[in-house]
Amino acid sequence: MLGFSPPSLEKLVREFSLLPGIGKKTARRLAFHLISGDREKMGDFANAILEAKEKLVHCKICYGITETEICPLCASRNRDRTILCVVEKAADILPFESSGAFKGLYFVLGGVLSPLDGIRPENLHIPQLIERVHSDEVQELILALGSSPEAESTALYIDRKLADTSARRTKLARGIPVGSDLEFIDEITMLRAFEERVRV
Numbered sequence: 001m002l003g004f005s006p007p008s009l010e011k012l013v014r015e016f017s018l019l020p021g022i023g024k025k026t027a028r029r030l031a032f033h034l035i036s037g038d039r040e041k042m043g044d045f046a047n048a049i050l051e052a053k054e055k056l057v058h059c060k061i062c063y064g065i066t067e068t069e070i071c072p073l074c075a076s077r078n079r080d081r082t083i084l085c086v087v088e089k090a091a092d093i094l095p096f097e098s099s100g101a102f103k104g105l106y107f108v109l110g111g112v113l114s115p116l117d118g119i120r121p122e123n124l125h126i127p128q129l130i131e132r133v134h135s136d137e138v139q140e141l142i143l144a145l146g147s148s149p150e151a152e153s154t155a156l157y158i159d160r161k162l163a164d165t166s167a168r169r170t171k172l173a174r175g176i177p178v179g180s181d182l183e184f185i186d187e188i189t190m191l192r193a194f195e196e197r198v199r200v
């Protein structure tokens with residue numbers, strides 16, 4: 001906290017600095033940018049945050065983010081229901097959709113296994129995924145969980161849990177840089193990793 005800086009400004013800076021990937025300097029720049037606009041613009045910004053929080057829920061089927069109980073993807077009749085792409089978080093759906101390569105459905109795990117941090121299968125949507133594969137018409141499961149050690153062991157765990165099913169388990173081809181976030185993968189890389197997917 002800077003002694004000469006107004007408390008309300010410092011409060012705004014602190015809120016920004018709590019966001020992922022935002023350091024103290026960026027937080028300050030964003031706060032100054034925001035307060036230099038007129039009141040109406042700031043109101044729009046604040047309202048957008050509140051409205052998003054109020055309207056957005058998790059889809060009951062895939063756990064993606066939506067404004068309806070069942071998201072448009074799960075509700076669509078034009079998607080291939082036999083192929084399920086498993087991602088870590090809802091934001092990871094975006095690169096698949098913008099690459100246009102995938103016509104199946106998604107399933108959001110809500111994280112990856114990390115026993116040291118206390119994240120076990122029951123803390124994620126893994127039980128729901130296993131149940132869905134057992135009870136649904138899923139023929140292929142693409143485990144698109146990234147390449148961190150935690151993501152790799154999560155994919156292996158799911159693979160073993162489904163060893164008794166006929167559903168094929170595949171993962172994206174190498175080519176996605178190690179440790180990189182799926183969310184920021186470009187479309188070409190995604191398209192290639194998708195087309196050249198391999199068995200887990």
Ligand SMILES: [Zn+2]
Binds near residue numbers: 075
């Ligand atoms: Zn859904």
